[in-house]
Amino acid sequence: MTTEVCETLGPATVPREVTPGLRPVMEIAAVPENLINWPASRRQRIEDALEVLTDQYVKNHDHLPGERGRHQLGWWAAQETRPAKKKPKPLAQLLAWWRASAILRFGQQLIDGLLDRCRSAGAAIRVTQAIEATQRRTQHSSRTRPAGAGARWGAGEGSGFSRCGTGGLLRAATEAERLETASVPAQSLRKSAGQGHGVRGTATEAT
Template sequence: MSLDTYRLYQNVVAAGTLYTPAMTTEVCETLGRATVPREVTPGLRPVMEIAAVPEDLINWSASRRQRIEDPLEVLTDQYVKDHRHPPGECGRHGLGWWTAQETRPAKKKPKPLAQLLAWWRASAILRFGQQLIETLLDRCRAEGAAIRARVDPTVDVTLAAVDVAAVVFTVREKFSRRHILAEARRHLLETLRGREFSRGLGDYIARRALLRYSRRHTVTQPGREAPAADRMTYTPTFRCRTGGGSPPPKARRHGSPAAASGPVSPALPCRTRSATPASEPTPLPPTRRRPRPSPRPPITATSRARRRPLPTPSTTPAGPPP
């Protein structure tokens, strides 16, 4: 049995950002490690990786990604030649899905986990040497301890809501709750560097960002049922600007939070730390659309006769007919 619905497909990114922090946090807390950002694609958001793991080892283990990236680069260049501009967010996802389907290898016979681990260890030793593989765990623990000593374990929920809203507003003009929630979970993973956080903290930051810095765009029509909360769309209440005061370039608006690093207007709240969630902010009223004018009735023979002007009375007195 499999779940394959349109709503599940819409929330696949938010579900992925729920799994990745949970898995990364459990590994870091159990083994005493920490995470660091690593740039995979220039211009896009970095990916959080385990600290002290060599990049060559990461690329060697990500063979599937390499098989996808090589044909994807060729397709992207062809797209730029045909359309004279780089692909947007939807275009990149479409090209990536097409490349993944074309390069998908045939299914292999499943093997026991112990056999797979032994094969991976032997292959890594042959490629990078026994000393690197044997001391990898100790190096990761030492680097993780140094990072944990520098990183503050508390989270500024006020500033986190501002950062999350700024990144999402830079990428999207209209968005849903799932986009805010996914970015809030990414923010926690990048800020805490693998530390454990309270359950539901990402939902609270997302709710705070929606209530304080966005306005509901979906308007319920009279006589119709209100849509579900995950089906509503929102628009920002402030604009993100770069340092020069001009809007971020279109090429950097898709997936790159660096465009939101400039000042934000209007004035934002100061940095305050709170151990417990603050009181619920007052939601902003939804935007109201101007009512459409009623259509004019069609012109018929009767209405045309009614609009015909009356004849002008004659000055000659009327007499009997000849």
């Protein structure tokens, strides 16, 4: 599901540690943590119940549960905090309620600009990944450079800076620039142009 969202809308994912010592979960980059945790009231109830169950486990066994034990305790915590089933509501009604509640809590500017913010972060992450991949290819090619290879090898063939690779990096950088520019109001762009500042700097300040 997350992969499809990123491929369709343009954001990217980053790991976020939810429970220390456990595998991190993947979240959409640039979504504020307080917005992520805002609707997670049941998650908090599960964590509270899990803490009680873990304390009881330690009293009974004199040691912390292992990974399998933590999963079992987590399942019991989820069962104990499961709310009674409610009559299902139409999706459109739920979406309208969620949006109105989020705007009241965090402000319309954040909610309306959230997708552009996530797209900009996703484009920046892809540029960074492209640069890192190119650097890895360059380091690998320098270690595997054949004896007697001429200057052309280091300039293009085997350095990772092929036309295809460079073009992909430039396209990613151009996309990041376009998204950052699109997220800045037109008045801010005209003002910054008159003052001689770059669009990227204005986008960063606006963010």
